[in-house]
Each structure stands twice: as structure tokens, then as C-alpha cells.
Amino acid sequence: MEPTFLAASPFLPIIGLSVLLLIGHIMLQGVTATKELGTDWNAGPRDGNRKPEGKLAGRAERASTNFRETYLAFIALAFGLILAGDPHTLGLIGAWLWLVCRLIYIPLYLAGIPYIRSFVWVGSMVGLGLMFVVLMF
Incomplete structure (x- = not known):
């Protein structure tokens, strides 16, 4: 029998959406690299050191890497809050803040917009911070 707190958790849709975001990052990175290097490169074994050098493909790769740096923390905190029962909505707010940011x-x-991009990144860290605080206290 499945525990009711797992079935009813409002974190599960956010986790599902985060997986779609991860897939979106992977697809964006692949599409931009393929556009630059061609379908033969994408379909091949990618042996050697040939990598995309264009701005858009590079930015897509760096954005994906940046996402993955925080993704494991998000997943761990979300499942921790599910198991803890998250008695506060603050953790849920943090999860949505992380996802939206x-x-x-x-x-x-991708547009190369400085400062605002960094501010949005800080917002995602605040979201993780809220989740962490709820989990710890």
C-alpha cells in the first residue's frame, strides 16, 4: 500500500516539470550543436575534439551545465520535503521559485543578458534555500 503523503504531495508535479526542463536543456544543447556542426557529427560517434564554437551553442551548453549543477540539490530537497511531509508551504514556494527561475x-x-540573468540565478538559489530551511527546521 502506497503511503498517502507520497500520492498527495504537491511536489510531485514540480519534480515532473523539472524533468521536462532537463530534457529541454538537453534538446536545446543538441539542436544548437547540430545546427552548427551538422547532422553527420550528431549521428556519428563524436570521436575527436570537435566541439561547437558558436555563441548560441556555447551558451546552450553552459546553461545546461549550470542547470545540472543545481538539479541534484533540488531533487534531494524536494524528496526530503515529501518524506518530511513539508508542514510549511515555504518549501513548496521555494520549489516553484527554483523551477520558474x-x-x-x-x-x-541564450540572449547573453548579464546582471538580470545573475539575479534570476540568485532567485533560484533562494528557492533552494527556502526548501533547505524548511527541511532543516
């Missing part, structure tokens, strides 16, 4: 971050990074 990570979504907004992509076009800002």
Missing part, C-alpha cells in the same frame, strides 16, 4: 534563466542566458 530556472525556466526564465534559459532565454536570458
Whole structure:
């Protein structure tokens, strides 16, 4: 029998959306690299040192790397809050803040917009911080 707190957790849709965001990052990175290097490169074994050198493909790769640096922390905190039962809505607010900021971050990074992009990144860290505080206290 499945525990009711797992089935009813409002964190599960956010986790599902975060997986879609991860897939979006992977697809964006692949599409921009393929556009620059061609389908033969993408379909091949990618042996050697040939990598995309264009701005857009580079930014897509760096945005994806940046996302993955925080993704494991998000998943760990979200499941921790599910198991703890998250008695506060502050953890849920933090999860949504992280997700929305990570979504907004992509076009800002691709467009090369400084400062605002960094502010949005800080917002995602605040979201993780809220989740952490709820989990710890």
C-alpha cells in the first residue's frame, strides 16, 4: 500500500516539470550543436575534439551545465520535503521559485543578458534555500 503523503504531495508535479526542463536543456544543447556542426557529427560517434564554437551553442551548453549543477540539490530537497511531509508551504514556494527561475534563466542566458540573468540565478538559489530551511527546521 502506497503511503498517502507520497500520492498527495504537491511536489510531485514540480519534480515532473523539472524533468521536462532537463530534457529541454538537453534538446536545446543538441539542436544548437547540430545546427552548427551538422547532422553527420550528431549521428556519428563524436570521436575527436570537435566541439561547437558558436555563441548560441556555447551558451546552450553552459546553461545546461549550470542547470545540472543545481538539479541534484533540488531533487534531494524536494524528496526530503515529501518524506518530511513539508508542514510549511515555504518549501513548496521555494520549489516553484527554483523551477520558474530556472525556466526564465534559459532565454536570458541564450540572449547573453548579464546582471538580470545573475539575479534570476540568485532567485533560484533562494528557492533552494527556502526548501533547505524548511527541511532543516
